[in-house]
Amino acid sequence: MDPQPLYRQLANHYLGAIKAGTLGQGERMPSVRSMMRLHDVSLSTALQTCRQLESEGWIEARPRSGYFVRQPRRVAMMPPEEPNFGLPPDPAQYVGIHARVSDFIAKGRASPIKVNLSGARAAPELYPAAQLKNAAIRALRRNPELLVRSCPPGGNAQFRAILARRALALGMVLSPDDITITHGCIEALNLALRAVTQPGDTVAVESPTFYGLLQILESLGLRALEIPAGTGSGISIEALELAMQTYGNIKAVVVVPHLQNPLGSIMTDVSKQRLVHLCEQHGVALIEDDTYSALVESEVPLNALKAWDRSGNVIYCASLHKILAPGMRLGWMVAGKWQARVAMLKYAQTRDNEEWSQIAAAEFIASTDFDRHLRRLRAALRPQRERMAEAIAAGFPLGTRMTMPQGGITLWIELPHKLSAKKVFDEALRHQILIAPGSMFSNSNRYDAFIRVSCGWRYSEEIDDAVRRLGHIVSGLAR
Amino acid sequence: MDPQPLYRQLANHYLGAIKAGTLGQGERMPSVRSMMRLHDVSLSTALQTCRQLESEGWIEARPRSGYFVRQPRRVAMMPPEEPNFGLPPDPAQYVGIHARVSDFIAKGRASPIKVNLSGARAAPELYPAAQLKNAAIRALRRNPELLVRSCPPGGNAQFRAILARRALALGMVLSPDDITITHGCIEALNLALRAVTQPGDTVAVESPTFYGLLQILESLGLRALEIPAGTGSGISIEALELAMQTYGNIKAVVVVPHLQNPLGSIMTDVSKQRLVHLCEQHGVALIEDDTYSALVESEVPLNALKAWDRSGNVIYCASLHKILAPGMRLGWMVAGKWQARVAMLKYAQTRDNEEWSQIAAAEFIASTDFDRHLRRLRAALRPQRERMAEAIAAGFPLGTRMTMPQGGITLWIELPHKLSAKKVFDEALRHQILIAPGSMFSNSNRYDAFIRVSCGWRYSEEIDDAVRRLGHIVSGLAR
Known part of the structure; x- marks a missing residue:
């Protein structure tokens, strides 16, 4: 039946x-x-x-x-232009990115906001609040000493076992002991970078990239080298290879292979394989941030970069923050040949995570509810992205370009005539609309004419109205 | 009534x-x-x-x-000898302390253990498991979106408010906004050290000190300078002043003013005041680790070092881990003039803590249950310490010395004839008894003849038997 x-x-x-x-x-x-x-x-x-x-x-x-x-109105909009992959990248030390990012965040917090399109997270109602709450209550009831007893070293065994089981679907064959539980993917990236670099070292990153990564690099005193990435298959392997030949001191590469933030690109298997081999060949650690893979709309299963790793040179980092529970800081990582060093750093930095979240999450993930939730989440995000894209296509002036990613929570928009996104940000704020300007995603000024908008909210009249206003603002400034 | x-x-x-x-x-x-x-x-x-x-x-x-x-059997035992405060300290870079500590911890984990006297935490039954559990369940029920919504920036408002209120009792006048919530005191110490130092800098610490601190210093590439501390009033201000005059590059001092671990010393107000002024005068950041103050048996209220801070030069770090809930990693810090930098580092390192633990803890701390719990915890630990001390006095050979701290969970024991604690550790392990050898608490070999024993467990036949065996082992090896 x-x-x-x-x-x-x-x-x-x-x-x-x-x-x-x-x-x-x-x-x-x-x-x-x-x-x-x-x-x-x-x-x-x-x-x-x-x-x-x-x-x-x-x-x-x-x-x-x-x-x-439904007839998807054809979104008659080009994707942003591919970067020039041939040019050698500029090394840039990210001193100051935090100040810049903080400035935008502080402005957003200080203003009354009606429509917040700045985040990369779905609305709370798209996550299984009641089911998680019940799982948490059951965990507390079943383990009366949960709050007065330390977590077993390395994390809760059931949680690590179910994560290892699910990793099979991404082509990774892991033992639960290969997994380190962390406070979100952010801590995993911190630990990975601390394990493989020293302050002053250079780390290659996609350009543009997630500003959280740039803040981590700055806070650790690392130099970032921006490698051009396209909206299609992400980071340019050619440009990365050129950079490795040019700069001797690249210690690590950080890549988001699935639904890169902000580009939304998804690497092909061929590209992934080449990247894994290239890094191994040059003795450069490859750090994979796989926050979004569960949000990809794909008929075929995806493979993590780690799936091609034969020497332990890939550090896989992920979290449940965006796909299951924004109120639980549960991340995890597979640190390969750096596992002992990562365990040492994790112990010295924050000790083990609290066990109660892990038990609650493990119960939910082990049930069929998890896959059902993920299907629903993807199904809810799809029309939200499509309607947002349609509204932008209808309301923004000629010359605007836009990604149409195969999943995820955000769109990446190139404004016409190299229009300053900072101006759009300020003007939108006056209309109580918050967006993420492109200069948050790079230390170069290459993305000053870009904005990232969130499709995390149910597409409402209010959002439709906000997008129309944004269109007016852009048209007005572009004149 | x-x-x-x-x-x-x-x-x-x-x-x-x-x-x-x-x-x-x-x-x-x-x-x-x-x-x-x-x-x-x-x-x-x-x-x-x-x-x-x-x-x-x-x-x-x-x-x-x-x-x-009850007639406290007079514990006819001298405290450990005070160190020679006049000698200049040896600068030591803690490369390798982690390996040494891990080695002891791994040995302990690999062996069957019947009596574990190695920790510095009370038994789970001394913490209010049921009350905390109920508070957590209420928090989850009252805030249905708690697990699918991010924590407000900086932490839960009620939690910070109640921490600020309780800080008054330690002589600190704080606004809730002065407080940063962290993953335990360990993360607070990490952030404090990262905020005020660069890798390669020197940090003055008490000798002996908590091995967790030495691991943090090693993991951050910092050099530790051991300043002698006594079982009476803790760190020697004279020795510290001498060190500051000798070495120009001391960037921070880390001190545990109340129930120093492992010494159990409590600084006098005069000593605290001198330390605060000395650090301010030399432009050296003073980091205060106040994990244990609620466990002090004292008729008069204690003052934090931070109580004398007029310039924001003291960073106060504390946690609920040892006094309320070992299963919740709730720490907090007051970072003074480094608050903005600490907030940046915290955001880049692990983002905000989960809110559910904070709400549950805030409810418990705001109730009268918290003080009642603390009174009970102190009242339970007192006879446990006394009976342990009596058993050691009765069972260990002549020449053994021991602290009798005014509270807390551990005793610090000096073995006679410079006996190697490492040998005692190995031999005890064969009897399935785990202790913490002195060489975990310093990078010098000054404490190789010391052991730390936990009084966290209800004093039972089994523990009594274990202490007697330890006495036999020490007597045997001392012959």
């Missing part, structure tokens, strides 16, 4: 028809009444089927006419 | 009589029946009164004779 609820089975039936083209774009869905007759189901099941397909962005309701297969 | 339960009021009544000498040492307590008559209380109240006084170590039961005022 199919274990899925009836409405889900029926939704899958229609989804198949839509994907096969049997139900073409713009065509009308059978009415609710005819669905009841056709499939011998109740009104509530028929309605739930339609609402499910609507929430996933496959069909849309038209007043007094019923449901229609 | 007295809000305390009847048995507690009655216990206080008798405690007063014992302290005043009205009930002399060795004298018999009124029988339970006569207490019932005298105070018009139930059998259960009279019994509970006696048990309470017994658990606090004031009276003891003798079979078939009733309760007697």
Whole structure:
């Protein structure tokens, strides 16, 4: 028997028809009444089927006419131009990136904000609050000494076991003992970098990249070398190879292979394999930040960079922060040949994590609820991204370019005429709209004309209005 | 009306009589029946009164004779010799301390252990497991989005407010905004050291000191300068002043003013004041680790070093780990003039702590339960320390010396004839007894003939037997 609820089975039936083209774009869905007759189901099941397909962005309701297969308005917008991969990169020491980033964050916090498009996290209602809460309460009830007893060294055994089991799907064969539990992916990246570098060393990063990484590098006294990355397959392996030949002192490369932040790029397997080999060949540690892979819309399974690692040269870092529970700082890492050093640094830096979060998370991840949650999260984010992209395409002036990533929570937008995103940021703030300007993502001024917008919120009237305002602001400044 | 339960009021009544000498040492307590008559209380109240006084170590039961005022067997043992404060200290870079400490820890973990006297934490049953658990469950129930929402920047407001309120008792006048929440005191010390030093800098520490601190220094590439400390008032201000005049590059001093680990010393107010002024005068940051102050048995209130800080030169670090909840990694710090830098480093290192622990802890600390718990914890530790000391005095050979600290969880023992504690450690391990050898607490070999033993467990037959065996081992090796 199919274990899925009836409405889900029926939704899958229609989804198949839509994907096969049997139900073409713009065509009308059978009415609710005819669905009841056709499939011998109740009104509530028929309605739930339609609402499910609507929430996933496959069909849309038209007043007094019923449901229609949604016609993705073609987003007539080019992706941002690929960088010139041939030019040698400029080494830049990230002194000051924190001040710049803090400045933007402080401005955002000091102003009244109605629409916050600056984050890279989904809305709280897209995470399984009640289920996690119940798992946490069960963990506390079952282990009466949980809060007055230290965590076993290295982390909770069940949590590490279930993480190791799930890593198989990313092509990694791990033992639970290979895994170190950390306070979020941020601590994992800190430990990885501290394990393989000394202050003053150079670290190659994607350009643009996640500003949290630039802050970590600055705080550790490391020099960052920006390697151009494209919206397609991410970091340029050619440019990285050139940089390795040019600069002798690159100690590590940090890469986000899946849904790179902010580009949204996904590396191909070929590219991943070349990167792993290149780093191994040059004796450069490869640090993989895999925060977003569970948010990729993909029919084929993804492979972590670590899947090609034969010598322990890849340090895999991930967390549950963006995909399961923004209120739990649960990260984890597989430190390969640096595991003993990472364990030492972790012990000296923060000791072991609290065990209660780990037990609660382990219970949830081990259940079928986790995959169901991930499917729902991806299904909820898809129409949010699409509607955001449509609104930008409709409201922003000619010459705007935009990524359309295969998943995730953000879009990366190139403004026309090299328009200063800082000006757009300031002007948007006056309208109580918060965005992330491109200069947060690089120490070069290469991305000053970019903005990153969040699609983490349910696409509402208010957001639609904010995007239209942003379009006006950009048009006004571009004139 | 007295809000305390009847048995507690009655216990206080008798405690007063014992302290005043009205009930002399060795004298018999009124029988339970006569207490019932005298105070018009139930059998259960009279019994509970006696048990309470017994658990606090004031009276003891003798079979078939009733309760007697306990006569502390005079522990005829000298404290360890004071170090020579006049000699200039040797600068030592702590490369390798981690390996040495890990070696001891790994040996302990690899062996079957019956009696673990190596820690500096009380037994789980001395912490309020059920109350904390209930507070955590209430926090989860009241805030349904707690696990799917990030913590507000800087930490939970109620938690910081109640910490600021309690800091008043240590002479610190703080606003909640002065406080940064950290993952335990260990992260606070990391952040403090990272804020005020660069790798290669020298940091003055007490000798002997907490091995966790030596590991942090090693992991951050800092050089440690050991300043002699005594079992009385802790660090020698004279020796520190001499060191500051001799070495120009001391960037910070780390001090545990209350129940120094492992010495158990408590600094006098005069000493504290001189230390604060000395550091300010020399432009050296003063980092205060105040993990244990709530465990001090003191009639007069204690003052933090920070209480004398007028220029923001003192960084105060503390945690709830040892005094409230070993299963919650809740630390906090007041970083004075380095607050902005500490906030940056904390954000780049681990972001904010999870909010749920903070809410649960805040509720407990704000209630009267917290002070009641602390009184009970101190009252439980007192007889545990005393009985341990008595057993050591009785079972260890002549020439052994020992601290008798005014509170806390450990005793520091100097073995006779410069006996190697490493040998005692190995031999004890064969008897499934774990201790902490002195060489974990210094990079010099000055403490090779010392051991630290925990008094965190209820003093049982099994522990008594273990201490006797330790005495035999020491006697055997000393011959």
